[in-house]
Amino acid sequence: MSGTIVIGAGMAGIACARALHDAGRAVRVLDKGRGIGGRMATRRADTVAGALRFDHGAQYVAARDPAFDALLASMPEAAIWDDGAAHPHYVGLPGMSGLPRAMAAGLDVTSGVEVTAIRPFDTGWQVTAGADILAADRVVVTVPAPQVARLIGADNPLVPALSPVAMAPCVTLMAAFPAGTPAPFVSRTPPNGPLAFIVRDSSKPDRPQVATTWVAQASPDWSAAHIEEDKAQIADRMLPLLCAAIDTDPNAALHADAHRWRYARVTTPLGRPFLRDGTGTLHLGGDWCLGARVAAAWDSGTAIARDILGSSDA
Template identity: 40%
Template sequence: MHDHVSPRIAILGAGMAGLTCAHRLHQQGLSPVIFEKSRGIGGRLATRRTDSGDAYDHGAQFVTARDPAFVDLLANLQHAGAAAAWLPRLPEQAPRPAHTWWIGASGMSSLLKPLAASLDVRLRATVSALRRQDGRWELRLAEQDHPEHFDAVVITAPAPQARALLAGVSPLADALECVDIASCWAAMLAFDAPLDVPFEAARFDAGTIAWVARQCSRGGLAGRGDRWLVHAAPEWSAAHLEDAPDEVLTLMLSALAERTDVALPPITFAQAHRWRYAMTTRPLGQPMLADASGRLWVGGDWCLGARVESAFQSGLAMAQAIGAAW
């Protein structure tokens, strides 16, 4: 499949797409290096832990599976103790989910830990520029003076970030213009008494608030007090994207009280997080972009849709294409 000298492959991003691709390449005998700008793996499969040890799943709220390969992965993750079914109480009028809601057994990021276990993942490593030189790729990292060199590059960043990185470097940049991704403000809240509502998760179709979820309903997610995660609606998030976090919190708390029609208990913790690229609204329409001659592949959930499964499918497609290239 590949030469005796194993090619050096860089993968940008340690979310579902990047780690699926890397894990499959590792199974094929290759040794990719994953660069992740954050302090932990997961991307939007994110778990935020506060200084006091409380945890919030503040990105993707659950995973569903239709693709047989993704069904198998979740079954394996459940067997390994990394995934669990989530059955929160929903509002009385809410329809039951058509597919099982899967979450990480100790936070959403734990879904990816088994995939990353045997991989070379470099955290807090931001690729600031790349260029093609003498048949190889040169990567510039914001955190170090000297560049790194690779035979192939896989980019799994959100489409706008991937496009910025590829501008003037590859014609693949132009193909990313058609992708649209909505933003989302998330609020992580803790109250000193239970919020008096008859549900543990709810989705709302109109208004400022799009989603709420009680964190203690999520299995092994550590924490004290009554903790909630609140997602603002895409339109509202876009309108307030550049607002200060404290201003956003004030508005979201007011909207939460209005939406639930209850008096909010005293707040013991509140933090807002801005997901600039949260949910694909117009996907690429194919599982990846490839420049095989240039040894460059680009993918992510935005290729096929807004679901975590879409990221898995993209990562798998890229791994298969890379395997065929060597």
């Protein structure tokens, strides 16, 4: 080959690939997940009330960079969620994953393929992806920092720079109640205790109104204590916690499911937008570079693309 391989189709990888593609560069994106978006994720559930969707990862995007804000404001797949915030909180349509999916339109993205190794080869790189070995001039890795070393090899000189970065888990409950069930708030950040953030998902624009849906995120401590349990057990534990917060009978739930995010929230970021190796052809990035936000992932991916496009041999 032939161009750049981007590992990860979350916001960082898509932002990077979009900018490279739009500048006329050959770029291919590989992701082990079922679809595009990474932690900007939407889960579909078939319930007695009908088909529902839950944003079980990022709840909204708040852009700080004017270019990112302008991009979101221009997208038909983005809408402002009226959650009382002073600055616009954008959500995807029909769910959060709609945003990265729309940003990836026209890109060469392969989902469902896990990259297991990235090694120098000749003047470029060899990428082991599923059963295939692919060649690339450049590689951009946007997987969570704790998963990078096993891809690039523990002896890669960039690995020591990753060690200060820390990420915390988050277990998440998705629950539905009959439409019309009293819904006391749109979102809430409880000050202490097992739940860190509670969102009435059905209050977002264009969500199905056949049920009242909620997403509850457990605190980092509670998540760490329970992340090895199975999802049904986590849902059983979290449903009464949510119901206490929204003053609703747990027996009224039409649906309850849980998701375990092992690397959910950046607690110690790198402090700069990316890492680049001595050859200038391997970049590492993602939200873990700048902070626990979709906007940080966009900033990192965009900065990597700029660096590649600005380099003399690109």
